[in-house]
Amino acid sequence: MLLKTEADTAQLARTLAGLVQPGDAILLSGPLGAGKSVFARAFLRSVCADPALEVPSPTYTLVQAYDAPVATVYHFDLWRLSSPDELDELGWDDACEGIMLVEWPERLEDMMPPHALHLTLDVAEDGSRTATLVGWPGRLPTSCGAGPENGA
Ligand SMILES: Nc1ncnc2c1ncn2[C@@H]1O[C@H](COP(=O)(O)OP(=O)(O)OP(=O)(O)O)[C@@H](O)[C@H]1O
Ligand SMILES: [Mg+2]
Known part of the structure; x- marks a missing residue:
């Protein structure tokens, strides 16, 4: 789906924030500057029902937890993860029971949640962004650009 402006990315994040349940994971991929952090900030503010929530990038801590009404939400930025073995000490097992938002999920290798x-x-040549969503068959509204890859 096309995300013309940052506001469109934030709107998609809020829509998904309204859908998540404990045990869910959203894996956020894309090049530098694509809008992963814009998405994460809007998602966390919405799921925590706090429009002014500070959302620091967990670049060095690798994970930041938020107590949202629906579950604890774990925001991971795995850019600096050297091996999936390190996930243990970051509390990966607990995070799997909550809601996970993961930037640089490629680092998970075989730990990718199923x-x-x-x-x-x-990012397109004209600077607009596109989002491709794969997974969660039957769960996504068509406003999220759900297609055959989502079982829609
Ligand atoms: N449609 C859009 N969606 C999101 N961000 C957009 C959009 N159009 C322009 N931008 C701008 O692009 C930038 C995206 O930055 P952001 O920090 O979210 O990227 P990122 O994917 O987290 O990058 P990095 O991997 O470097 O952390 C912001 O400055 C934002 O204003
Ligand atoms: Mg970022």
Whole structure:
């Protein structure tokens, strides 16, 4: 789906924030500057019902937890993860019971959660962004650009 402006990315994040349940994971891929952090900020503010929530990038801590009404939400930025073995000490098992939002999910290798939503952001030549959503068959509204890859 086309995300013309940052506001469109934030709107998609809020729609998905309204759908998540404990045990869900959203894996956020895309190149530098694609809008992963814009998405994460809007998602966390919405799921925590706090429009002014500070959302620091967990670049160094690798994970930041948020107590949302629906579940604890774990925001991972795995850019600096050297091996999936390190996930243990980051509390990966607990996070799997909550809701996970994962930037740089490629670092998970074989630890990739099985029923995750894969959201890939790309930048077009004119600077507009596109989002491709794969997973969660039957769960996504058509406003999220759900297609055959989502069982819609
Ligand atoms: N449609 C759009 N969606 C999201 N961001 C957009 C859009 N159009 C322009 N932008 C701009 O692109 C930038 C996206 O930055 P952001 O930090 O979210 O990227 P990122 O994917 O997290 O990059 P990095 O991997 O470097 O952390 C912001 O400055 C934002 O204003
Ligand atoms: Mg970022």
